[in-house]
Amino acid sequence: MVPSPVGSAERHRQEGRTGSHQHASQAALPMGADKAKLVRQMFDTIARRYETLNTVMTFGMDRGWRRRCVQALGLQPGAHVLDVACGTGDLCRELARQRMRATGLDLSSEMLRYARTPAPLVLGDALAAPFKDGAFDGAVSGFALRNMVDLGDLFAELARLVRPDGRLALLDMSVPDNPLLRAGHRLWCSYGVPTLGAALSDRAAYRYLPRSLVYLPPPEGIAERLEMAGFAAVEREPLSGGVCQLYTASRRPRPRRWS
Numbered sequence: 673m674v675p676s677p678v679g680s681a682e683r684h685r686q687e688g689r690t691g692s693h694q695h696a697s698q699a700a701l702p703m704g705a706d707k708a709k710l711v712r713q714m715f716d717t718i719a720r721r722y723e724t725l726n727t728v729m730t731f732g733m734d735r736g737w738r739r740r741c742v743q744a745l746g747l748q749p750g751a752h753v754l755d756v757a758c759g760t761g762d763l764c765r766e767l768a769r770q771r772m773r774a775t776g777l778d779l780s781s782e783m784l785r786y787a788r789t790p791a792p793l794v795l796g797d798a799l800a801a802p803f804k805d806g807a808f809d810g811a812v813s814g815f816a817l818r819n820m821v822d823l824g825d826l827f828a829e830l831a832r833l834v835r836p837d838g839r840l841a842l843l844d845m846s847v848p849d850n851p852l853l854r855a856g857h858r859l860w861c862s863y864g865v866p867t868l869g870a871a872l873s874d875r876a877a878y879r880y881l882p883r884s885l886v887y888l889p890p891p892e893g894i895a896e897r898l899e900m901a902g903f904a905a906v907e908r909e910p911l912s913g914g915v916c917q918l919y920t921a922s923r924r925p926r927p928r929r930w931s
């Protein structure tokens with residue numbers, strides 16, 4: 673699938689489905705500090721079997737999505753890339769496969785404990801990351817956008833961390849446009865994921881995770897936040913019929929000073 677700029681055509685197309693884009697119930701999902709606490713506790717709880725469940729629940733498609741995410745950075749071998757909310761380090765490993773240098777950052781000490789990557793891993797909050805301005809050539813993130821308390825704050829922090837002209841590639845789940853796929857997706861999220869989660873890991877977490885899709889703004893909202901934070905050339909690429917989505921963008925060069 674060819675990436676498309678998230679411009680007016682995409683915006684109009686999405687406007688018609690913004691409401692139903694969020695097919696999980698909005699009821700009783702936490703916000704602010706409550707959300708941050710729940711997210712950290714939940715990932716601490718499910719860390720041990722997180723990767724296995726990911727593979728099962730995405731029918732192994734997550735591997736291809738991660739490959740595409742790192743390719744879409746378009747950075748040279750040796751580039752230093754931050755894996756934001758790296759969890760158990762899947763994207764760090766993919767970055768290494770594509771000969772880039774990864775550093776991982778995550779809020780959950782248990783996710784980091786189960787990580788299988790030689791990359792340096794840092795325990796911390798992506799909204800106040802302990803790195804210098806412009807420290808990275810790029811940043812990636814896998815399935816973490818909907819877990820953040822504030823996406824605008826996350827993108828502002830990424831704009832601080834990524835050097836001018838550096839690159840961003842962000843993956844998250846999505847709802848397919850095609851009505852048949854959409855119906856199947858709804859069934860899978862409502863019944864398949866919680867049932868498998870209960871059998872193999874934690875029922876509450878795997879009920880929450882599909883519902884947490886409602887936190888994600890529609891594509892034009894994400895593009896707007898990225899642009900406001902200092903990114904340009906924002907593109908969105910639906911993957912696997914739209915069950916997953918990839919956003920890419922470039923850090924705008926700093927404005928030239930005329931003195």
Ligand SMILES: C[S@@+](CC[C@H](N)C(=O)[O-])C[C@H]1O[C@@H](n2cnc3c(N)ncnc32)[C@H](O)[C@@H]1O
Nearest residue numbers: 715757758759778779780797798814815816819
């Ligand atoms: C769905 S997991 C994704 C893990 C990994 N990126 C992957 O591709 O499998 C979401 C991760 O986001 C982390 N996370 C959520 N909010 C965070 C924050 N504010 N700062 C850092 N990590 C955060 C969680 O601890 C969890 O490990």
